[in-house]
Amino acid sequence: MLFWEYTFPNDDSPPIWKDTFKENYNARGDAPLTIGRFSYEDLRQKFLTGARTGDPDVIEGVLAHLTEYIKAGHLEPLDDRVEELDYFDGFVDSALDAMRYQGKLYGLPYTGNGRALIYRMDVLEELGQEPPETAQEFQEIGRLINKEVDGIQAYHNCTKDGSVRAFQEWMSHVYQHTDQLYVPEGDAWALNIDADTLGQIFDNWYYQVWAADEPLGNPDQLGTGWQVNDPGYLNGQFAFIECGTWLRGWTTGTNINDTDATATLLNENTGVGHLPYGDGGSKGTFLEVKPIMMNSHSDQKDAAWDAIATFASPDTMNAMGEDSPGNAMTPVHDEVESTIDNENWEPFVDVFKTGRALAKVGWGPVREPFYRLMQEVSYGKTDPYKAGTKLHEELTALESEL
Amino acid sequence: MATQDISSSPLSPYVAEFKRFVSDTWLGYAMVLPAVIMLGAIIVYPTLRGIQLAFFEVSLLNPEQMTFVGLSNFGQMLSDATFKSALWHTVLLTAVAVSLQYLLGLGLALALKEKVPGAGFFRSASMITWVLPGIVMVIIFRFLVQPDFGPANIVLAKLGLETTYWFGRPGVAFPLIVVMHVWRNVPFYAIALMAAMKSIPETQYEAARLDGAGPLQAFRYITLPQISYVSMIMIVLHVIFTFNNFDIVYLSTGGGPLGNTEVMSTYIYKQAFEQYALGYGASMALVMLIIMMAFTVVYVRLEARD
Structure with a gap:
C-alpha cells in the first residue's frame, strides 16, 4: 500500500504524528505500508501523469489538486465507505463540503485554515490605531506606519510569477466579494464577479501596495514570494501580512534570524484578524482544506481505505497537533483539540468560519492571466481597473473550458 | 544404411x-x-x-480524449506573443551565455595551465560550481540578491548604490539568469580546454619560440587550432544544454517578472502542466526538438570527424 504525502514534519523533531498514523494503520490494516514524500508540485505532476498505473494507492494534497484529480478521473468516491466511520459526523461541514463534487465525496479533510490578516499589535498600539477592517483604513494605517515607524514596512504580499501563495492571496480578496469566482450554470461554469470588482481588487491589493506614489510595500521586494513574506514578518520586517496558521510555531530554521525575538513577536506582539475588504465587500477569505484521497486505479482499495480512515481519524489528527501545531489550530473535526494556546491567535477560529473553498474547476487556466495582469499592475505597467476589465474578459472566455 | x-x-x-x-x-x-x-x-x-x-488537441486531465487538429497548434504559435518572446529569450540566453562561458573558460584554462602556486587547488575548487545541484545554485543566488540581508545588496548599499530584489527587477532578471549559467559552466569549459591544451606537445611551442613567435602568435597558430575540436564539441553541447535548460529559470524567477525571463522550456511546462494544454505544449516541444536536432547533427558530424 503506497501513500504519497508532503505533510508530515520533515525536521529533527520526534515523528509523533507519523508514528501514531503508522501504529493506527497497523492496528487496522495488514497490507504493508510504504510512505513516499514529494513536494506538492511533484505530487501533482506525478499523480496526474502516472495515477493510471495504480500507484500511489493513497495521496494527500491541497484542494486545487483534488479538483484536478477528479476531472482526470483519478479519484475514487468514498461515500459508501465513510458510512462505517463512527467519527464521520464530527467533521466540520465546510471542510467536508470542500471534498464534494456533484454530490460525491472524494476525500477526507485532515487540516484546514482560513487566510487572516496577521498584524503587529505593538506597532498599531504605538500609533494608537485599531486593526483595520476596510481596505481604505488598511491603506491609511499602512501609510502612517511607513511614515512614522522606522525599520518596518507596512505590508508585503506575494507577487512572484507562478507563486501559488500569490494566487491564494488574490482569491482571498475575491471571496470578500463573491462566494465563488465561478458558479455552475447548466453543464458549464459562469464567471461570478464583475470587471469593476476585479479592478478594485487589483487596485487595493497590488497597485496601492507596489505601484502607487506612496506604496505600502517596499518596491525592492517586488516580485518575491512566500520566501520573503513569511520570514520577513517573523524577522520583524513587516507590520501586516496575510497568512495561515502555520506561522504560529515557526521560530527556528535557516530563515529565522533570532529565535527568541521571533518567539516574542509571535507570543506577545502578533494579532490576528479578518482581512480588510474593499467597497461592496464583506468578511471572507481563502479556505485551505487539505484532503487525503484514494486512487481510483488502485488495486488495493481496501488497504487504501484503511490508510485514509486511519489518517483522518481524530486520534491521528490529535497526534498531528502535537508535532505540527499549526495544522490543528482550527481543526476540521469536533473531536480534535485546537492547539491555539494564545488568545491573540483565537480570531483564526472566526476567520476559518468565513473561509470559502475553491470551486471544482480546473484552476490552471485561471492562474495564467491572473499572474500576468497582477504583475503588470504591481509593476505599474497597467492601470488596475483596465487590468480588471482585461481579466474579466479572459476569465469569461475560459467559462467553456473549465 | x-x-x-x-x-x-x-x-x-x-x-x-x-x-x-x-x-x-x-x-x-x-x-x-x-x-x-x-x-x-x-x-x-x-x-x-x-x-x-503535437498534432492533437489534448488535455493533461483527459489524455485519452484526443482531437486531431493538424497544424493548428503550430498556427497558434504564430499568433502567441508569449511563445515568440520565449523563443527570443531562449535564443538570446543561449547565444550570450555560451559565448561568455567559452571566452571566460578559455581565459581560465590559459591561467590554470600555467605553473602558478595554488593552481592545482584552484583547478579542483573551480569545479564546485559545476557539480552543485541546480537548486542549490539558485538558492545561493536568491540569497545573494535578497533585499536588506543579501550580500550583494549589502555591498551595493555600502557603496551607496541602489539595492533591490534583483530577480524581481525587469531588465536585470534576465542578465542575472545569464550570469548563473556562466557561473555554473565556466569551470567545465576551463577544465576541458585545459586538457586539450595539455595534449599539445611542448616542442611545438619551443619550435615557435626559436622561430621568433611571441605568446600571442603561439596562441593563435598553435593553441587555438589544436583546441578547436574540443571547443566545438563544448560549444555545441552547451548550446543544447542551455537551450533546453529549465530549472535555473523556473526556480529563480518562474519566467517573470513581466515575462522577462520566460524561456521555451518554462513556457512549455506551463502550457502542459498548468494550462493542461498537452497538445500545444507538445507542438512547441517539437519546434524545440527540430532546432536542437540541427545542433545535434553538427555534434554528430564533429564526433564522426574524429
Missing part, C-alpha cells in the same frame, strides 16, 4: 556460415537487445508520442 557426411555436402559452406551467423551475429544482437528495448521505451516511444501529440 548409407550416411552422408555433411561436410562434403554442397550446402556445407552455407550451413557453416549460418552457424557462425547464429553463434556470432545473433548472439551480438541478443546481447544488445535489452539495451535497445530500454532505449526504445525511455527515448524513442516518448519522443514519437510527443510528436504525435
Whole structure:
C-alpha cells in the first residue's frame, strides 16, 4: 500500500504524528505500508501523469489538486465507505463540503485554515490605531506606519510569477466579494464577479501596495514570494501580512534570524484578524482544506481505505497537533483539540468560519492571466481597473473550458 | 544404411556460415537487445508520442480524449506573443551565455595551465560550481540578491548604490539568469580546454619560440587550432544544454517578472502542466526538438570527424 504525502514534519523533531498514523494503520490494516514524500508540485505532476498505473494507492494534497484529480478521473468516491466511520459526523461541514463534487465525496479533510490578516499589535498600539477592517483604513494605517515607524514596512504580499501563495492571496480578496469566482450554470461554469470588482481588487491589493506614489510595500521586494513574506514578518520586517496558521510555531530554521525575538513577536506582539475588504465587500477569505484521497486505479482499495480512515481519524489528527501545531489550530473535526494556546491567535477560529473553498474547476487556466495582469499592475505597467476589465474578459472566455 | 557426411555436402559452406551467423551475429544482437528495448521505451516511444501529440488537441486531465487538429497548434504559435518572446529569450540566453562561458573558460584554462602556486587547488575548487545541484545554485543566488540581508545588496548599499530584489527587477532578471549559467559552466569549459591544451606537445611551442613567435602568435597558430575540436564539441553541447535548460529559470524567477525571463522550456511546462494544454505544449516541444536536432547533427558530424 503506497501513500504519497508532503505533510508530515520533515525536521529533527520526534515523528509523533507519523508514528501514531503508522501504529493506527497497523492496528487496522495488514497490507504493508510504504510512505513516499514529494513536494506538492511533484505530487501533482506525478499523480496526474502516472495515477493510471495504480500507484500511489493513497495521496494527500491541497484542494486545487483534488479538483484536478477528479476531472482526470483519478479519484475514487468514498461515500459508501465513510458510512462505517463512527467519527464521520464530527467533521466540520465546510471542510467536508470542500471534498464534494456533484454530490460525491472524494476525500477526507485532515487540516484546514482560513487566510487572516496577521498584524503587529505593538506597532498599531504605538500609533494608537485599531486593526483595520476596510481596505481604505488598511491603506491609511499602512501609510502612517511607513511614515512614522522606522525599520518596518507596512505590508508585503506575494507577487512572484507562478507563486501559488500569490494566487491564494488574490482569491482571498475575491471571496470578500463573491462566494465563488465561478458558479455552475447548466453543464458549464459562469464567471461570478464583475470587471469593476476585479479592478478594485487589483487596485487595493497590488497597485496601492507596489505601484502607487506612496506604496505600502517596499518596491525592492517586488516580485518575491512566500520566501520573503513569511520570514520577513517573523524577522520583524513587516507590520501586516496575510497568512495561515502555520506561522504560529515557526521560530527556528535557516530563515529565522533570532529565535527568541521571533518567539516574542509571535507570543506577545502578533494579532490576528479578518482581512480588510474593499467597497461592496464583506468578511471572507481563502479556505485551505487539505484532503487525503484514494486512487481510483488502485488495486488495493481496501488497504487504501484503511490508510485514509486511519489518517483522518481524530486520534491521528490529535497526534498531528502535537508535532505540527499549526495544522490543528482550527481543526476540521469536533473531536480534535485546537492547539491555539494564545488568545491573540483565537480570531483564526472566526476567520476559518468565513473561509470559502475553491470551486471544482480546473484552476490552471485561471492562474495564467491572473499572474500576468497582477504583475503588470504591481509593476505599474497597467492601470488596475483596465487590468480588471482585461481579466474579466479572459476569465469569461475560459467559462467553456473549465 | 548409407550416411552422408555433411561436410562434403554442397550446402556445407552455407550451413557453416549460418552457424557462425547464429553463434556470432545473433548472439551480438541478443546481447544488445535489452539495451535497445530500454532505449526504445525511455527515448524513442516518448519522443514519437510527443510528436504525435503535437498534432492533437489534448488535455493533461483527459489524455485519452484526443482531437486531431493538424497544424493548428503550430498556427497558434504564430499568433502567441508569449511563445515568440520565449523563443527570443531562449535564443538570446543561449547565444550570450555560451559565448561568455567559452571566452571566460578559455581565459581560465590559459591561467590554470600555467605553473602558478595554488593552481592545482584552484583547478579542483573551480569545479564546485559545476557539480552543485541546480537548486542549490539558485538558492545561493536568491540569497545573494535578497533585499536588506543579501550580500550583494549589502555591498551595493555600502557603496551607496541602489539595492533591490534583483530577480524581481525587469531588465536585470534576465542578465542575472545569464550570469548563473556562466557561473555554473565556466569551470567545465576551463577544465576541458585545459586538457586539450595539455595534449599539445611542448616542442611545438619551443619550435615557435626559436622561430621568433611571441605568446600571442603561439596562441593563435598553435593553441587555438589544436583546441578547436574540443571547443566545438563544448560549444555545441552547451548550446543544447542551455537551450533546453529549465530549472535555473523556473526556480529563480518562474519566467517573470513581466515575462522577462520566460524561456521555451518554462513556457512549455506551463502550457502542459498548468494550462493542461498537452497538445500545444507538445507542438512547441517539437519546434524545440527540430532546432536542437540541427545542433545535434553538427555534434554528430564533429564526433564522426574524429
